[in-house]
Amino acid sequence: MSTLNARLSLMMFLEFFIWGGWFVTLGTFLGATLGASGSEIGMAFATQSWGAILAPFVIGLIADRYFNAERILAILHLVGAVLLYQLYRAEDFAAFYPYVLGYMIVYMPTLALVNAVAFRQMRDPALEFSRIRVWGTVGWIVAGLVISFLFGWDSQAAIAEGALRNTFLMCAIASALLGLYSFSLPRTPPLAQRESGGLKTLLGLDALELLKDRSFAIFFLASVLICIPLAFYYQNANPFLAEIGVENPTGMMTLGQVSEVLFMLALPLFIRRFGIKKTLLLGMLAWAIRYALFAYGNGGELLFMLIVGIALHGICYDFFFVSGQIYTDAKAGETFKGSAQGLITLATYGVGMLIGFWVAGRVTDHFATATGHDWQGIWLFPAVFALGVLVAFLLAFKNPREVKLPAEAKLT
CATH class of the missing domain: 1.20.1250.20 (MFS general substrate transporter like domains)
Structure with missing residues (x-):
């Protein structure tokens, strides 16, 4: 190095x-x-x-x-x-x-x-x-x-x-x-000229043109919706593990980042072999499986279910969000590359997660008990929700017009 x-x-x-x-x-x-x-x-x-x-x-x-x-x-x-x-x-x-x-x-x-x-x-x-x-x-x-x-x-x-x-x-x-x-x-001095472009370009709003493409519009909506179950993981995973008595919960959760590195390396190969649509679908399915594992696992003899759920983070995150960035980059072309990435980030980490954290807070309060929380009820909500987004995504692309990468797109 x-x-x-x-x-x-x-x-x-x-x-x-x-x-x-x-x-x-x-x-x-x-x-x-x-x-x-x-x-x-x-x-x-x-x-x-x-x-x-x-x-x-x-x-x-x-x-x-x-x-x-x-x-x-x-x-x-x-x-x-x-x-x-x-x-x-x-x-x-x-x-x-x-x-x-x-x-x-x-x-x-x-x-x-x-x-x-x-x-x-x-x-x-x-x-x-x-x-x-x-x-x-x-x-x-x-x-x-x-x-x-x-x-x-x-x-x-x-x-x-x-x-x-x-x-x-x-x-x-x-x-x-x-x-x-x-x-x-x-x-690292600025590259942009002070007089170039308008507010719409600076904020990435010119990339809204991409929403005229049906496949990208559906992917965009799915990206916002799948952030609702993502918010449950960020907000509740550590309190859940700590409350049920799992030792070293924060250290255990680093398995998710290790998984993220491994699946990041595998992602280009998977996209080449199976295509972007199946990769996105697998990412959504992984969210549903992860939360089902959390719902029925425990800190005792079923601890392995929680470990598997944490380790699925690489598929959950990389196969949907990172592959989604690749798909967005390919769909945008040279005209909207930067603004399109800004738009999808604004939609996911901005709007999608904002809604997700609000929903997660309300669901967590609903399942609060005198001694803690009914975690099974909490985790089943995002599991069913992620499965619903997956089914809707499949139905939206039931016709021949599937989400796919342009032929000239490069994977690095």
Whole structure:
């Protein structure tokens, strides 16, 4: 690995270490330490969606036109460190929520900024980017292992003592380090001319033209709907494992990221062999299977069902969302490549997840009991919902006009 790629890899590692270091255990912390309801927990997770919705304004109107990407990245992470420290100090949900909302508005644009910094330094992005981006997944994995196996903050006793509060302090330190480190990254000045393009182009709204294509429109709607079951995983998986007494739940959940890396490598081969439609269908089916496993598994003799459900993350995420990005890129062509990716991100992590976290919060409250939750009822809801999206997708493409990649599309 070259020195430059090593520097970019460290940037990716810290970027996702920060996110994975507090987001995975957020639901458990809010419920056990701050006494938040399911709806309040849903509100906290939905700040990710508000950040995703507002991110195009930061990237399109500021980073792409006026300032170097690495400098904005540095400033946002330094501000983020202050906000994470305030989350560490918060004593109730009312004090917590404004800071987590502010933090996600600051953090979500950095996901695009680290990509911008990385891509601008590469001679062959198709070959080099995956080797650098994978260190972000490693960072997420390491964060979970540190929480579970180094500090033990997610054990039953530690949760009862409020130890998960320390995740915010850990991530505040990491955010400050990345902020300072970002000033040393290669210069990445804006490419766009200040006078070029209008607001519609900057926000990716010109890609709405793609919705005139029936197959893309159906895929677009399915992408929004499948984010509803996705929100259940982010919001409830860690509290579920902790509540039923599974040891080291955060560390166990890193199996999902390991799976993500493995299936990411297999994805191009699968698409070539079976096509994009079957790949998308398998991704949707995996969501339904995963939640059925969660509904009927337990922390005892059926623990293997929970482990399999977690390990399905690679198929759930890669085979639908990553293959969906490939499909979107191919359908967009050269005209709408950037704006089309922005549009699908806005639809999924923005609108889709916003609806999903709201639904997940309401369902979780509905199945709350005096001693915890009826987890079987909670998990069966997204299982049936994902299956419904799958059936609707199949029916929509019952005619010969199937969703498929253009013949000239390349898979790297």
